[in-house]
Amino acid sequence: MEQVAEKIGNDLFKDEQVIVDMQNVTKRFGTVEALRGVDFQVRKGEVRALMGDNGAGKSTLIKVLTGVHTPTSGKIIFDGEEVQINAPADARALGIETCYQDLALIPLMSIWRNFFLGRELVTNIGPIKWLQRQEMAKQCQESLLDIGIHIRSAEEKVGKMSGGERQSIAIGRAIHFGAKLLILDEPTSALSVKETNKVLDYIRAAKERGLPVIFITHNVNHIYQVSDSYTIIRQGQSVGTYMKGELTQQDIADLITGAREK
Amino acid sequence: MNNDSLRIRSLRLFENSPVAGPLLTMIAIYILFLVITPNFATWRTLSGIVTAVSISGIVTIGVTLLMISGEFDLSLAPMIAMSGYLFGSVSVGADSLITNTLASWGLPVAVGQGNVTLAILLGVGIPTLMGLVNGLILIWTNVPSFIVTLGTRQIYRGLVWIVAGAELLQVLDEPIVYEVFNGRFDLLNDFVKTWLIGEDSRDRVNFRMATVWLFGLVALYQILLVRTSFGNHLFAIGGNEGAARAQGVRSTRARVYAFMISGFLAGFAGIVQFSQFKSVRVAEQTGIELTAIAGAVVGGALLNGGYGSVWGALVGVLLISVLRSGVILMNFTLIPADNFPAVVGVTIIASVIFNNWLRNRSTS
Numbered sequence: 049m050e051q052v053a054e055k056i057g058n059d060l061f062k063d064e065q066v067i068v069d070m071q072n073v074t075k076r077f078g079t080v081e082a083l084r085g086v087d088f089q090v091r092k093g094e095v096r097a098l099m100g101d102n103g104a105g106k107s108t109l110i111k112v113l114t115g116v117h118t119p120t121s122g123k124i125i126f127d128g129e130e131v132q133i134n135a136p137a138d139a140r141a142l143g144i145e146t147c148y149q150d151l152a153l154i155p156l157m158s159i160w161r162n163f164f165l166g167r168e169l170v171t172n173i174g175p176i177k178w179l180q181r182q183e184m185a186k187q188c189q190e191s192l193l194d195i196g197i198h199i200r201s202a203e204e205k206v207g208k209m210s211g212g213e214r215q216s217i218a219i220g221r222a223i224h225f226g227a228k229l230l231i232l233d234e235p236t237s238a239l240s241v242k243e244t245n246k247v248l249d250y251i252r253a254a255k256e257r258g259l260p261v262i263f264i265t266h267n268v269n270h271i272y273q274v275s276d277s278y279t280i281i282r283q284g285q286s287v288g289t290y291m292k293g294e295l296t297q298q299d300i301a302d303l304i305t306g307a308r309e310k
Numbered sequence: 311m312n313n314d315s316l317r318i319r320s321l322r323l324f325e326n327s328p329v330a331g332p333l334l335t336m337i338a339i340y341i342l343f344l345v346i347t348p349n350f351a352t353w354r355t356l357s358g359i360v361t362a363v364s365i366s367g368i369v370t371i372g373v374t375l376l377m378i379s380g381e382f383d384l385s386l387a388p389m390i391a392m393s394g395y396l397f398g399s400v401s402v403g404a405d406s407l408i409t410n411t412l413a414s415w416g417l418p419v420a421v422g423q424g425n426v427t428l429a430i431l432l433g434v435g436i437p438t439l440m441g442l443v444n445g446l447i448l449i450w451t452n453v454p455s456f457i458v459t460l461g462t463r464q465i466y467r468g469l470v471w472i473v474a475g476a477e478l479l480q481v482l483d484e485p486i487v488y489e490v491f492n493g494r495f496d497l498l499n500d501f502v503k504t505w506l507i508g509e510d511s512r513d514r515v516n517f518r519m520a521t522v523w524l525f526g527l528v529a530l531y532q533i534l535l536v537r538t539s540f541g542n543h544l545f546a547i548g549g550n551e552g553a554a555r556a557q558g559v560r561s562t563r564a565r566v567y568a569f570m571i572s573g574f575l576a577g578f579a580g581i582v583q584f585s586q587f588k589s590v591r592v593a594e595q596t597g598i599e600l601t602a603i604a605g606a607v608v609g610g611a612l613l614n615g616g617y618g619s620v621w622g623a624l625v626g627v628l629l630i631s632v633l634r635s636g637v638i639l640m641n642f643t644l645i646p647a648d649n650f651p652a653v654v655g656v657t658i659i660a661s662v663i664f665n666n667w668l669r670n671r672s673t674s
Contacts, residue, residue: 137558148556154549156616156669165546166557168539177539 064128067092067229067260068113073122075108082108084284085122090229095251095261097271100281101304106264109281110231114146115139127228143228147218147235155207159199160188162206163221191224192216195253212243212250219250223257230254231262236270248274266304268297282306328610329622331668332661336629343636350639353502353515359635363627364492364520365390366601368579371531372572373602374623378535379568380548380615381455385444386576386602387595388466389437393580394590395474397433401426401584402483407475426487434577440466441573445566455569463599471592480589491585492520520582524624527575532620544568548615604654605630608661610669617669626661630654 068090075083083105090096100106111117113124115133124131126142133139139146153162164184170177185202192199197216199209206214215235222230232251236244251274254261265271271278278295280287280303287303295303302308343350369386376383399408403424412419412428419425440462447458495517502515535541543564546554555561584590603613609626611618633654638647645653 136556140558146556152553152556154546154553154616156549156612157545161542161545165542165554166559168542170539176534179537179539179542181537 065091066125067127069125070109070113071123071125073109073112073124074120075112075117076120082284083112083119086281086284086286088279088286089289090260090262092260093255093258094276095255095263095274097275097278098262098264098281099266099268099271099278099300099304101266104281104304105284106281107233108284110146110233110262110264113139114144114231143226144231145218145222145225145227145229146231146233147215147222148233152218153206153214156205158203159192159206159209159217160185160202162217163188163191163202163224167225187224188220192220195220195223195250195257197250210243211239212246215247216250219254223254223259227259229260229262231264233264234266235263236265236267244270268300268304272297272300280304328617328619328665328669329625331665332609332622332625332629335661335664336625336632339629339636340632343632343639347636347639350636352513353507354513355635355639357499357515357517359628359631360521361516361518362634363605363624363631364518364524365579365583365595366598366605367524367624367627368520368527368582369572369576369598370602370605370623370627371527371620372568372575373599374606374609374611374618374620375531375535375544375568376455376572377603377606377611377613378548378615378618379544379565380551381448381565381568382459382599382603383441383444383569383572384456384459384599385440385463385466386572386599387593387597388463388470389440389573389576390580390583390598391470391590391592391594392440392466392473393433393437393577394584394594395470395479396436397429397581398479398481398584398588398590400424400429400432401485401487402481404479404481406477406479408473424483424485426485429487430581433581434574437573437577437580438570439573441569441571441576442566444573445569448569449562449565467592474592476592478589478591482588484588488585488588490519491523492518492582493585495519495522518586520586523578523582527578528620528624531571535620540564540567545616548612548617550616601627601630604658607665608658610665612669629661630657633657 066089070086070088072085072087073083074081074085086105086109088109098106098110108117112119113133115136115138118134124133131142133142154165168177169180169184171180188202189199195216197213197220206217215232219230235247239247248270251261251263263271263275275292277289277291278300279289280300282304299308349355369390373383373386395408398404399406400412400419401424403409403420403422405421409419409421413421417428419428444455444459444462447453447462448455451458498517499515503509507513507515535544543554543559543561546559547561547564551561583595605627606618606623607613607626608629609618609622609624611623634650637645637650637653
């Protein structure tokens, strides 16, 4: 009976407009409770800022969603289906693209090689997987141009690009491969103002193409212009989710630090 | 993008290719010796320079692939020795422990009755398995490959000692297969003699078949490295393993393959070595691993992975060989042939400084 009820419940609340719905997620590391029953929902086509101080649990929450950690309890519904995400590969197979701060790109490799890494276009010659180099370079350049990034040549090394441009590759890659959700982990933390603005433009470009974005940061200024909504995490719990315009920058800062309760 | 001037495009090629710097350095040094060194400008010297790197060159290919993926293999010399014993014994059916044991297992070889096919298969197959073992220990234990192969180096040496019966193997027969792997390359030698230096010249040109194999293998593995997804993954693993794995690259599998390739090439080098000298000892080629690492580094590979090329490594070992011939012919009082390693030391450090400067230009 319980199962039936749950199933009906699921159907009732199945919302076509929601891409990811994390319900009552907890995560314990030994005796440390990193997540204490977090509900987190992101709608299709929105840019959601996930905010919190260092150690608040926002990274843990994202790592649960991307398969780096498995949750101690709780449920994840992705694109209308309940899913188990046990490894990064599972998340990727679902269409969740993640761009971690330092785990995103390989500086000594060219742009197109980074762009297609792990998903190379190949011609199979027996056991040999022959790279379609020109085709990949062309598609890479076109994809980046499509979201407003002009590169001189896809053969350039990633190490030669600025921090903002590097983020653009990860964003372009997500759009190109038809991701359903893009997660950016502190994409602007090490960037100059000018570079930050560029990255915010790329995020807008992703949004225009209907790609929902979760944008992790603890910098209020950076995200205020681009996010549609904010979720604030403090001490392993969700403080709340607010629409754009509901809060001032000062309110957000106070909620992050706990200077003000909800 | 296509309207760039030739100068800018060639500059970019220079910056983006790991082989460009070492190649220019080698050509410059070669020309310098041509001008200042008596007797350097001979075919004998040139063919000597090329022949001297055939064995170290072949193993350097595998070492370079490993270094690009961030790994080392210090167990190559015993693999070469193992291959030499197996190939040497079985190719002619030498009266040895190996031949007798294999015959007693019912394999088609007997004393006095060699089996060339079996000899080649064992010569490359067993070292490939030894490479596989290196790779498996690495991925199962997560002990750095430097340490793993430092250990297997001694273990494999012990295996060679057992298989060899602790004896030097020397054969007197000369089956045609020896000519194929490392006979005189008379097609080229005769061509040079007839058309370029004249029959009655005192200059003796002596290219060997090993050079053909070396260049062929270099071309093959360079293509594997830059034109296949396997090569792409080696660069990615060495450049930033976390990022590679996050993108779905199966890093452990690629690593094991790289160790198997390294073993295969060491086996190949063992066959080439035996074909030329018709003898092999337990301590054969001791220390060749460091020579190979030096060649790869001089040729532009990064010690901690993610960058390098097989072409570059070939240029690296050739550059060291050019220096050796030049310095010996210059006959410096303080640097006779026996003191040549000091020059290699200087070369390694100077090359790395130069290559770093070049690479930084291309990435920042």
